[in-house]
Amino acid sequence: MRPIDLAREHGLSAQAVRNYEDAGILPPTERSETGYRRYTPRHAQALRAFLALRRGHRHQQAMEIMRATNQGDTESAYRLIDAAHVALLAERETRTESATALGGLSTTTPRPVNGRPLTVGELARRLGVHPATLRAWETVGILCPERDRATGYREYGPDCVRDAEIARQLRRGGYPLRQVAQFVESLREAGGADALRAFLDSWQDRLTTRSRDLLAGAAQLDAYLILLDQP
Structure with a gap:
């Protein structure tokens, strides 16, 4: 030939x-x-x-x-x-974990410690990440913390805590910061539940396609x- x-x-x-x-x-x-x-x-x-x-x-x-x-x-x-x-199995398990965790977060906003906003250090410890990671997430629009008027320090209220926990799950799933930021923004705009379901369904479809391709x-x-x- x-x-x-x-x-x-x-x-x-x-x-x-x-x-x-x-x-x-x-x-x-x-x-x-x-x-x-x-x-x-x-x-x-x-x-x-x-x-x-x-x-x-x-x-x-x-x-x-x-x-x-x-x-x-x-x-x-x-x-x-x-x-x-x-690697695909690990991603599939992460998606399952994310569905469980994010499903709860879509209807329940996490309460900060003692009902007050968290500091950057407290939120970092809660998520198991470095404070610099939270600042990087803020730079790309994933987090939008308030500032203490007296000290200028960041304050992470209930919505910020929710967004940070969602970001942690998606990053564990291998998603780039840009995509995480887009999802969090769409989650805010849609009110949470519908955007969340669509995102998880899309993720599942991608996993199924990859399995068939393999x-x-x-x-x-x-x-x-x-x-x-x-x-």
Whole structure:
């Protein structure tokens, strides 16, 4: 087969196929007498495996899996695959924990200690974070503390405590500060419950899609390994 024969199946260019070979994603090819590359069903399946793996593992890790496989280092390939599943399980558990914690927070505003606003140190200890983290969250708009008129110190009332606890959960789920800030802002505007449900539903959909993508990639890689085992 020619590069264009592999490329057409996936809507790629022939040059992209050659680039994948040069990157080690495809196994080495033989050359014709005129110097043209000759691809086989193994190369075609390797390309299918890489493109399927890329959906669940992203480009760099999918490339590392294919390189290890083509070098006969299946142990390293399996470790990369296992690590992705471990990370996904951790995120799934975090989402479940967040659903429980945030579900309560959406209807119940946490009360500060002794009914008074918390200081930055008190809130940091409550969340198990560094005070600098709270100041960073304030910079991007996640927290909007009041200031004591006499001292100028930050004061974190019930709404700030709620937003800080939500931010802690989302950060544990791996979400960037910008996205956390957007969610907290939408939560404020929507009043909490509807925005919260939509956010958690979207998170669950993303986890489900990733799980299916990992399964699809594993199936294509398994088909490639079967071809490699054939004489």
